[in-house]
Amino acid sequence: MIKAIITDIEGTITRISFVKDVLFPYAAKHLPEFVEKHQHTPEVATQLNAVKQLIANPMASAPEIIDALLNWIKNDEKVTPLKQLQGLIWQAGYENGDFTGHIYPDAFEFLSTQHREGTPLYVYSSGSVKAQQLLFEYSDYGDMRPLFQAYFDTKVGGKKEPQSYHSIVEQLPYSAAEVLFLSDIIEELDAAKTAGLATLQLWRDGQAQSPVHNAITDFNQYMSRNV
Numbered sequence: 001m002i003k004a005i006i007t008d009i010e011g012t013i014t015r016i017s018f019v020k021d022v023l024f025p026y027a028a029k030h031l032p033e034f035v036e037k038h039q040h041t042p043e044v045a046t047q048l049n050a051v052k053q054l055i056a057n058p059m060a061s062a063p064e065i066i067d068a069l070l071n072w073i074k075n076d077e078k079v080t081p082l083k084q085l086q087g088l089i090w091q092a093g094y095e096n097g098d099f100t101g102h103i104y105p106d107a108f109e110f111l112s113t114q115h116r117e118g119t120p121l122y123v124y125s126s127g128s129v130k131a132q133q134l135l136f137e138y139s140d141y142g143d144m145r146p147l148f149q150a151y152f153d154t155k156v157g158g159k160k161e162p163q164s165y166h167s168i169v170e171q172l173p174y175s176a177a178e179v180l181f182l183s184d185i186i187e188e189l190d191a192a193k194t195a196g197l198a199t200l201q202l203w204r205d206g207q208a209q210s211p212v213h214n215a216i217t218d219f220n221q222y223m224s225r226n227v
């Protein structure tokens with residue numbers, strides 16, 4: 001029996017184009033100035049050092065680091081220091097009202113209903129915990145943060161690694177089989193299933209399909225059929 005739900009964000013409860021066409025270009029546009037301005041603050045310096053390690057260039061200059069980060073944005077690399085920096089950069093965009101966090105209407109209805117009915121909700125996204133909380137704080141539906149018990153990002157590991165799901169479940173008061181993981185990406189669902197979680201795929205934007213996981217096109221299907 002499912003006692004808790006962990007949801008992905010992009011492609012599952014948020015439109016992919018909001019991330020790719022709004023958030024990523026905003027981060028790319030503001031990243032050079034952000035890095036130049038904040039490179040010596042401890043929070044940013046830690047991430048820049050992590051970039052230097054990943055590109056195997058401990059002496060990398062600010063422009064070289066910026067180039068690496070912009071390349072990762074272009075290729076949608078789920079690299080932890082990039083994701084941490086993006087969260088910091090998006091903060092200004094949300095606070096200035098440049099955009100609000102997109103949430104599908106059926107996802108808002110589903111999450112609100114599950115929360116009201118007492119099912120604990122968790123988030124696991126490649127976006128940093130800060131980025132997740134900003135998206136929910138400034139969502140199309142107002143501040144959704146009270147719906148969620150806890151947030152996880154790639155600091156627990158990559159979303160295609162079964163170990164990441166083991167690590168998350170270890171932090172929850174449920175067994176793996178009591179937890180449902182929602183995602184649009186087969187490899188993430190495969191990893192969660194290997195770790196013993198129940199899985200459900202969202203097919204919203206023509207994502208690849210798999211016979212291994214139950215699938216729905218939106219949450220109205222879940223609520224009417226309880227898939």
Ligand SMILES: CSCCC(=O)C(=O)COP(=O)(O)O
Pocket residue numbers: 008009010011019023078083086124125126127128131132135159
């Ligand atoms: C948390 S909002 C930003 C989304 C993002 O940066 C991202 O990489 C989305 O990954 P997800 O794991 O939510 O599909």
Ligand SMILES: [Mg+2]
Pocket residue numbers: 008009010011012183184185
């Ligand atoms: Mg996703």
